[in-house]
Amino acid sequence: GEQVEQRPPHLSVREGDSAVITCTYTDPNSYYFFWYKQEPGASLQLLMKVFSSTEINEGQGFTVLLNKKDKRLSLNLTAAHPGDSAAYFCAVSANTGYQNFYFGKGTSLTVIP
């Protein structure tokens, strides 16, 4: 089945610096990619949904890059602020079979003021 590896498990950056979180996956049928943010004690909030056809996706203050050849998905926070401190999870779904989500182990991001 699908294996999703997420790195790093913990990341600490200063306010204004960039932060990069990366996921690699194994299933070549993976087609839909998601980034979720989980603040302490809260549930997961969808940051962005990415389709296999688009390699660069921009949101508010972050960019998601998809490299299908290397099976790598990354979340780049361009200028982190303390409100970005949270756990971030990638999720991958195929366009075949039951289309379940497979989550990475998560990255705990701390932004130091």
Place this chain on the structure above:
Amino acid sequence: GPKVLQIPSHQIIDMGQMVTLNCDPVSNHLYFYWYKQILGQQMEFLVNFYNGKVMEKSKLFKDQFSVERPDGSYFTLKIQPTALEDSAVYFCASSLLGGSYEQYFGPGTRLTVL
């Protein structure tokens, strides 16, 4: 935005007892999911449910686990009997359809088995 509700938010029970976790999914969603998250660890898929049936379950979905959604009411996860290793936060999610449709997550139920 769409909200998934979970009841209760916390549950403390003794090992061996039965527990039922309740989820009120987004009203027009058709797919329902349960995930388990042990403190500080990743979200792990337990089961998904569609059209009144379990579609897929993981190795974590032990024989002591069951799910149902009778007549459009709560989508429930029942654990009977509970074990110490069942202590975790259980998240319910729902999606309109599978695959490309994002899952909306509830706030979780923190289960503590003593």
